[in-house]
Amino acid sequence: MMGNTFGRMFRITTSGESYSGGFRKYPGVPCELYGGLLTIVDGVPPGIKITSDVIQQELDKRRPGQSELDTPRKEKDRVYIFSGVMENDITTGAPVGLIIPNRDIEDNQIENHRSYRDFVRPGQAAYTFYKKYGQNADVFGAGRASGRETAARVAGGAVAKAVLDKMGVDVIGFVSGIHGINAEGITYETAKANYRKNELNCPDEEKAGQMIAELLKIKAEGDSCGGIVEVIARGVPAGLGEPVFDKLSAIIAHAVMSIGAVKGIEFGEGFAHAALKGSESNDTPYIDPQSGRVRFRTNRAGGLLGGISNGEDIRIRIAVKPTPTISLPQSTVDMNKEEDINIAFKSRNDPSICPRIYPVCEAMVRIAILDAIYMARGYASVADVGDKWDRL
Numbered sequence: 001m002m003g004n005t006f007g008r009m010f011r012i013t014t015s016g017e018s019y020s021g022g023f024r025k026y027p028g029v030p031c032e033l034y035g036g037l038l039t040i041v042d043g044v045p046p047g048i049k050i051t052s053d054v055i056q057q058e059l060d061k062r063r064p065g066q067s068e069l070d071t072p073r074k075e076k077d078r079v080y081i082f083s084g085v086m087e088n089d090i091t092t093g094a095p096v097g098l099i100i101p102n103r104d105i106e107d108n109q110i111e112n113h114r115s116y117r118d119f120v121r122p123g124q125a126a127y128t129f130y131k132k133y134g135q136n137a138d139v140f141g142a143g144r145a146s147g148r149e150t151a152a153r154v155a156g157g158a159v160a161k162a163v164l165d166k167m168g169v170d171v172i173g174f175v176s177g178i179h180g181i182n183a184e185g186i187t188y189e190t191a192k193a194n195y196r197k198n199e200l201n202c203p204d205e206e207k208a209g210q211m212i213a214e215l216l217k218i219k220a221e222g223d224s225c226g227g228i229v230e231v232i233a234r235g236v237p238a239g240l241g242e243p244v245f246d247k248l249s250a251i252i253a254h255a256v257m258s259i260g261a262v263k264g265i266e267f268g269e270g271f272a273h274a275a276l277k278g279s280e281s282n283d284t285p286y287i288d289p290q291s292g293r294v295r296f297r298t299n300r301a302g303g304l305l306g307g308i309s310n311g312e313d314i315r316i317r318i319a320v321k322p323t324p325t326i327s328l329p330q331s332t333v334d335m336n337k338e339e340d341i342n343i344a345f346k347s348r349n350d351p352s353i354c355p356r357i358y359p360v361c362e363a364m365v366r367i368a369i370l371d372a373i374y375m376a377r378g379y380a381s382v383a384d385v386g387d388k389w390d391r392l
Contacts, residue, residue, distance in 0.1 A: 121325060267301070
């Protein structure tokens with residue numbers, strides 16, 4: 001399996017599956033070493049303070065089993081740092097290695113997945129994994145296609161956050177829509193003030209109540225639903241992105257679209273630009289009297305022009321599909337018998353992925369932005385564009 005590394009200069013590589021370790025419960029082996037998720041982070045500068053607690057704070061945002069809106073799977077998602085950090089929790093410049101053991105890998109859950117192994121779960125990657133990896137594809141909890149894989153990304157994103165914090169770059173995600181119930185016009189300030197004040201992490205308290213009620217109703221029906229996650233990145237310097245194929249918008253889109261449940265992404269006004277005139281779409285620039293820098297009176301472009309950051313907030317909206325595994329009967333295919341069947345899968349699942357996917361989106365945007373900063377600073381060190389352009 002290829003494609004498990006993201007980034008060019010700041011890079012993460014992840015490994016591990018949903019139920020890895022469930023088959024290695026040997027006597028004398030510590031449960032932390034049965035199996036789980038691994039993250040290797042390359043390009044971490046020396047002198048950054050990184051502790052398990054710092055990473056744990058990010059992992060706890062997506063940890064399952066915290067409310068009625070989550071899957072009942074009880075994973076502690078305890079992270080351990082095993083390389084790249086030495087005395088006083090300070091990075092050395094070496095790769096930072098992280099491990100997140102799987103704990104909730106009981107035999108009854110494994111047998112449950114084994115009983116369904118020949119059946120293609122609608123909406124999941126089972127069929128495409130069969131086509132790519134054949135009879136040995138991991139079918140237990142969807143393997144590498146499982147949402148559990150994203151815990152390794154969040155761990156890597158926590159390392160990126162520690163570096164970005166020193167640069168004054170802040171990335172915040174939140175839920176703005178569930179099953180057609182939408183919160184409009186949420187600002188960075190509102191998102192910060194109301195961050196994680198409800199179990200859905202929707203900054204609009206009134207809309208959050210409506211969304212939660214809708215989610216619990218759908219859960220009681222044995223079904224699931226999708227929604228919208230938004231991410232705002234503030235403090236991103238202008239000039240990030242490498243034309244033409246490595247635009248910052250393209251790199252962020254790559255990062256976010258690599259998350260399994262994401263089906264669409266737009267920057268700024270996104271698809272709404274298709275209904276606007278140029279005079280309505282353009283963000284007009286001006287000289288800010290306080291900083292002397294170029295600013296923009298509006299931000300319909302979402303902080304990007306020509307795919308390069310313009311110094312304004314980068315704003316992203318992300319479409320998240322419904323959780324594929326539901327309790328209702330569905331028609332599918334028995335791959336072993338090569339026949340159509342109708343079945344209701346009994347498995348642990350989230351009524352919506354949104355309450356736990358926003359920290360994954362935050363993590364991937366942080367990794368993409370930090371990598372772009374590395375690229376831009378490397379280029380700037382050999383390109384003499386002149387002080388005037390840096391000042392503006």
